[in-house]
Amino acid sequence: MTARTRGAPKSPRVRGAVSPTLTLPDRPIPTALLRRRLREAVVEDWDFSNGRIFGSMCTQPLPEAVTASRAFLTANLGNPGLCPGTARLEEEVVSMLLDLFHGPQFGAGGWVLSGGTEANLTALWMARNASHRNEVVLPESAHFSFVKALDLLQLEPKWVPLDAAGRSRPEEVRRAISSRTAAVVAVAGSTELGAVDPVREIGEIAADRGVPLHVDAAFGGFVLPWLPGAPGFDLGLTGVTSLTVDPHKMGLAPVPAGVLLVRHREMSGSISVASPYLSSPQTTGLLGTRASSAVAATYAALLSLGRQGYSAQAARTLRLTRKLLEGGRRWGLEPVVEPTVNIVAFHHPNPMGVQTWMLERGWDVSSIRTPSALRFVVMPHASDRSISGLLRYLGRALERFPASRRG
Ligand SMILES: Cc1ncc(COP(=O)(O)O)c(C=O)c1O
Structure with a gap:
């Protein structure tokens, strides 16, 4: 019996509910048939090559990054003892990005993750656990990944209104910070308008009030450093304690690849758990199994460009x-x-x-x-x-x- 049976629609258009109209075949289907089906599906998907996609923040990755990704497809950095090569590449990626984004010489760290959502969630998770507080001050322009993170972490948002240019207002940030504030968020390259918050001013306010400032530069991180006169946004500024930047957006790595950088590596202690069955005694962050391919692709993109x-x-x-x-x-x-x-x-x-x-x-x-x-x-x-x-x-x-x- 083939997989497409019982009148299953050729390509289901309705999102969400799925009925069990397909059957897992008892025996392997011929490879040629399998590949034909995959080809049919792949040509249904949009691809970037004709330049007609203007609603996505992803793009055609560098060929060299795709090759690197393929070479590491079977490796799992979640079990780092088995992947010393990937672990070394991750350290090198983090080191280069800490340098690019003006991290301190000592004590900083970071990880290659699955994207901006995981990086933003991880930053808030660390801030909550380190502070035992339950509010986050964030601009109305913050990406919806923060809404998910707030929900998962049971944090309360304190939304900061935007100015006419779509940027967070430092004075409103100051007003919103309280003794319950676990973290402040600023955005460098907002999803809708590409606006860059006044991170310098917000950083000074956050430092003054003793709260961490997370900067979401998922989009802007691989653009702003090269724009003459662009506002500052990174770890070189007072008060900025963590930064998200996405290789799979303007970094030209294939999906999925995000990076979280932290000023104080020890911040991650609060989100580490024992992992006795793995090759390392502790595991940090959300995912268990981690794609080594993201690390290799990011490494290749950084060095190729x-x-x-x-x-x-x-x-x-x-x-x-x-x-x-x-x-x-x-x-x-x-x-x-x-x-x-x-x-x-x-x-x-x-x-x-x-x-x-x-x-x-x-x-x-x-x-x-x-x-x-x-x-x-x-x-x-x-x-x-x-x-x-x-x-x-x-x-x-x-x-x-x-x-x-x-x-
Ligand atoms: C500013 C910003 N932050 C975070 C994200 C979430 O990134 P991802 O979709 O890679 O999880 C996006 C996605 O577009 C974004 O624009």
Whole structure:
């Protein structure tokens, strides 16, 4: 019996509920058939190569990073005694990133994780356990991974309103900190607008009040260091105690790969547990089994690109972002904020209408609810050609769904 039986839909479209209409075959199916099915599925998935994806923060990874990832696919860093090679590469990755993000010479540390969600969760977990407090002060722009972390860790949010440029307000942060504050969060490259919080001011406030400041630079971390005049955001600033940065976004590693850096390595003691059946007596963090492939891919991406490569990439994606910004303006669209990084959002009364129209024609764009806006992430897979194509289709979409000017 084949796996596709009993009238199972060819490709289920409804998310969530799944009924048991497929049967695990009794015997192996022919390899050729299996591979055909996989090919069919893989071509259904969008890929980055045609440059039409503008709603994702992931991109076409570097070939060298993919090769590195494949070479380590079967290794499990969760059992580090069996993976001394991966463990050494992880240390080297963390060391290079601590240097890039101005960590202290002594006492710092970090891990290669599965992405920004795990890194943000881990940072709050450490802060909660170290402080025995139950509140987190975070900007309204914080990624939804924090909402999950707050729920899992049973922490209470103290939301900080944003200024007109979509950034956290330091004075509101100061007001929100109390004797119950476990941590403050700032964002360097917000998910919706790419806004960079005033981390320097917030760091000074956090240090003054004796609370840790976690910076979520999941997106901005591999862009901001190379943008002339970009605001500071990293461990070099007073008060910043931990930092998330995602190799699988602008770092050009394949998914999944995130990094959490900490100023004080001993902070991790509060999230370590005994792991008697493994090769190390203690394990730190959320996951048991850990993908060595993420470490190898990140290592390969960092060394293949180097500072020059990331700098060129930042300059190129910013140039394309400005091209899109100018093109959007020509269509009468008004940006929500002037882009700092390679994200641009335009006010629009019906972004979902535009998004759906574009999707049906093979273009992935995204939308924001508050304020109502169309959002574009200009990742390295974008090109002059794809931006021109996007603008052409956008112009047609706007004839159907006109933009209303604000201001
Ligand atoms: C600023 C920021 N932080 C965290 C995350 C979560 O990262 P991930 O999806 O890799 O878990 C994202 C995802 O887009 C993000 O934009």
